[in-house]
Amino acid sequence: MKKLSAIVLAAGLSSRMGENKLLMNYKGCPMSEYIFKNLKHNSMWLNEVLVVGRLQETKEIAEQYGFAYIHNSMPERGMGYSLALGVQAAGACDGFLLALADMPDLKTGTIHTLCQSFMKNPTRITVPVYGGRRGNPVIFPVSFRKQLSALDGDKGGRDLIRSEQQNIARVQIYDAGILRDIDTKADFEAN
Numbered sequence: 001m002k003k004l005s006a007i008v009l010a011a012g013l014s015s016r017m018g019e020n021k022l023l024m025n026y027k028g029c030p031m032s033e034y035i036f037k038n039l040k041h042n043s044m045w046l047n048e049v050l051v052v053g054r055l056q057e058t059k060e061i062a063e064q065y066g067f068a069y070i071h072n073s074m075p076e077r078g079m080g081y082s083l084a085l086g087v088q089a090a091g092a093c094d095g096f097l098l099a100l101a102d103m104p105d106l107k108t109g110t111i112h113t114l115c116q117s118f119m120k121n122p123t124r125i126t127v128p129v130y131g132g133r134r135g136n137p138v139i140f141p142v143s144f145r146k147q148l149s150a151l152d153g154d155k156g157g158r159d160l161i162r163s164e165q166q167n168i169a170r171v172q173i174y175d176a177g178i179l180r181d182i183d184t185k186a187d188f189e190a191n
Contacts (some may be wrong), residue, residue, distance in 0.1 A: 011072035053072065095140055
């Protein structure tokens with residue numbers, strides 16, 4: 001069976017929140033733990049989980065789950081730079097599952113569905129769609145390693161997805177959690 005390297009982006013500065021959102025208590029545990037639990041539950045699809053972060057607390061939580069931690073000493077360079085660090089550190093795999101640490105409402109079954117879909121079509125970018133809108137996480141085939149490794153700035157893989165429209169597998173997902181990341185106090189309080 002083909003396997004993926006999961007890369008969790010957890011190095012953001014939380015500037016719109018005013019405090020580190022990934023450590024905030026969300027429904028009983030630090031927000032970042034939701035994606036970690038979700039990935040642990042879907043470990044059958046994964047070779048490894050790499051958490052790209054900037055804080056010791058994030059490192060400690062990631063290591064509790066047995067995940068590798070990559071320190072981003074320049075988080076101000078944006079999401080693209082964090083993603084590149086993760087891809088550069090990834091071992092041999094068939095693709096990269098790119099997950100955001102601030103999406104605690106993502107259902108466990110959603111990652112399973114995306115991984116299953118990717119395995120049927122491992123040369124295409126697997127993108128979840130809910131209500132006609134594209135969300136996260138996204139799975140890139142390993143053939144995109146070079147482009148992902150060169151990313152910088154705050155766009156992540158968005159431009160790659162735009163430029164590869166003919167190479168996308170859109171997966172209808174019945175989970176609004178693919179669209180909801182938590183950036184502000186209002187987002188957080190709307191839980």
